[in-house]
Amino acid sequence: MNYTKKDLGSYNLHLIQTDKFKTITIRVVFHTPIKKEEITKRNILSDILLQSTKNYKTRRKLNIKSEELYAADIMTNNYRVGNYIFTSFSLRTLNDKYTEENNLDRSVEFFSDIIFNPDVKNNAFNEEKLDIVKSNAALQIASIKEDPNSYSYIRLCEAYDSNSPISYRMVGYIEDIEKIDTKNLYETYQEMIDKDYVDIFVVGNFENKEMLELIKKYIHFKKIKKRKTGYILEPKKTRKKILIGKEKSENTQSKLLIACPISNLTDHEKYYALTLGNIILGGCSDSKLFKEVREKNSLCYTISSRTNKLDNLLIISAGIDKKNYKKTLDLIKKNLSDMKKGRFTQDDINQAKEIYNTSKDETYESESRIINEYFLRDILSLPTLEERGNIINNVTKQEIVKVMKKINIDTVFLLEGVKNG
Numbered sequence: 001m002n003y004t005k006k007d008l009g010s011y012n013l014h015l016i017q018t019d020k021f022k023t024i025t026i027r028v029v030f031h032t033p034i035k036k037e038e039i040t041k042r043n044i045l046s047d048i049l050l051q052s053t054k055n056y057k058t059r060r061k062l063n064i065k066s067e068e069l070y071a072a073d074i075m076t077n078n079y080r081v082g083n084y085i086f087t088s089f090s091l092r093t094l095n096d097k098y099t100e101e102n103n104l105d106r107s108v109e110f111f112s113d114i115i116f117n118p119d120v121k122n123n124a125f126n127e128e129k130l131d132i133v134k135s136n137a138a139l140q141i142a143s144i145k146e147d148p149n150s151y152s153y154i155r156l157c158e159a160y161d162s163n164s165p166i167s168y169r170m171v172g173y174i175e176d177i178e179k180i181d182t183k184n185l186y187e188t189y190q191e192m193i194d195k196d197y198v199d200i201f202v203v204g205n206f207e208n209k210e211m212l213e214l215i216k217k218y219i220h221f222k223k224i225k226k227r228k229t230g231y232i233l234e235p236k237k238t239r240k241k242i243l244i245g246k247e248k249s250e251n252t253q254s255k256l257l258i259a260c261p262i263s264n265l266t267d268h269e270k271y272y273a274l275t276l277g278n279i280i281l282g283g284c285s286d287s288k289l290f291k292e293v294r295e296k297n298s299l300c301y302t303i304s305s306r307t308n309k310l311d312n313l314l315i316i317s318a319g320i321d322k323k324n325y326k327k328t329l330d331l332i333k334k335n336l337s338d339m340k341k342g343r344f345t346q347d348d349i350n351q352a353k354e355i356y357n358t359s360k361d362e363t364y365e366s367e368s369r370i371i372n373e374y375f376l377r378d379i380l381s382l383p384t385l386e387e388r389g390n391i392i393n394n395v396t397k398q399e400i401v402k403v404m405k406k407i408n409i410d411t412v413f414l415l416e417g418v419k420n421g
Helices: 036-049 057-069 103-116 127-146 149-160 182-195 208-220 265-283 287-297 322-340 346-365 369-379 385-395 399-404
Strands: 002-007 012-019 023-034 073-082 084-094 198-202 243-249 254-261 300-308 313-320 411-417
Touching: 002 073, 012 208, 012 313, 012 369, 023 182, 023 369, 036 084, 036 127, 073 103, 084 103, 084 127, 084 265, 084 322, 103 208, 127 149, 127 243, 149 243, 149 254, 149 313, 149 411, 198 208, 198 369, 254 322, 265 287, 265 300, 265 322, 265 346, 265 369, 265 385, 265 399, 287 313, 287 322, 300 322, 300 385, 313 322, 322 399, 346 369, 346 385, 346 399
Parallel strands: 012 198, 243 411
Antiparallel strands: 002 012, 023 084, 023 198, 073 084, 254 313, 254 411, 300 313
């Protein structure tokens, strides 16, 4: 795999050459510091751009064109990365080797049409299509409570720090939908094109020079833009007294979530020692939490932990019966305390390192994971995946214990299922 980064002034182009896939994936990522009031509008914008263009006036015509290009797949997504909101557009199309000459060229032209040639008249989007997209967005927002995993995480983050981007609902807000009209949505589109920082990633089997010329041919930005602020959220100090939040839900199972701030950690502690500590605690199917809480004491259906390094947060989550809430919480606290006291073995560490290295190798099996890896490496100034693996292999028990001593519970949230099983 060969990686090349080119600064083209108005955007960075990341070329990742590999012969592992029959497809070529191109992802255009717009990113800008997040504003809560802009989330819903960004969601509406990315959806309406996939409804039509000036050249393809209906969704049906877009689908027909996609099929003509050997089922070229175009997707869009909005998500938060630390202090930033990312709006991405992705094209996945078969390499010309498996289709016909110039299929890639025509696919990129089609992709460009969706991003840069929206169905706009008099500086306004089509009102009928906007109404459809807004209606779909309202349904999606209203249905968030039907997904207890997502909803409980949202409620935990809102309790943890209501003033931080951590608490922002990326699904959007009902009250913001009616504020959106055809003209102010187009203004948002123009602002995204003109002001957002842009990274373009290409993964597949291609020649760098040819791909560079192809991207320049169809993807144009006029203004040079620079990043405005750092991506990583400021660490939050742990509360002196744990905050407990509860909410009832029309579910059988309850969801227990725990937020632990990651603060006062060096980069080595955060990206290496903490990574192994989390795997041992709850980041694998043979973790301390899984064996103690689920298998030995039968207190939960599922339990795991994960870290979000950009948010400086470690999250523990469990699916439980509400009657087991206190016992589960107490046992989680005990296992976290045991980690701080070094009550784990060298075998646990070796297994965690194996799990990390297996996951590292699996990164190269997916175009999307490859892009995410190179993007995070770029914005966080991380070493290569191979270099990080070498560092991980040299982490000691003492380093893990030291970092786990800095992890404390800040917020507990219980989404309490009230229905009987």
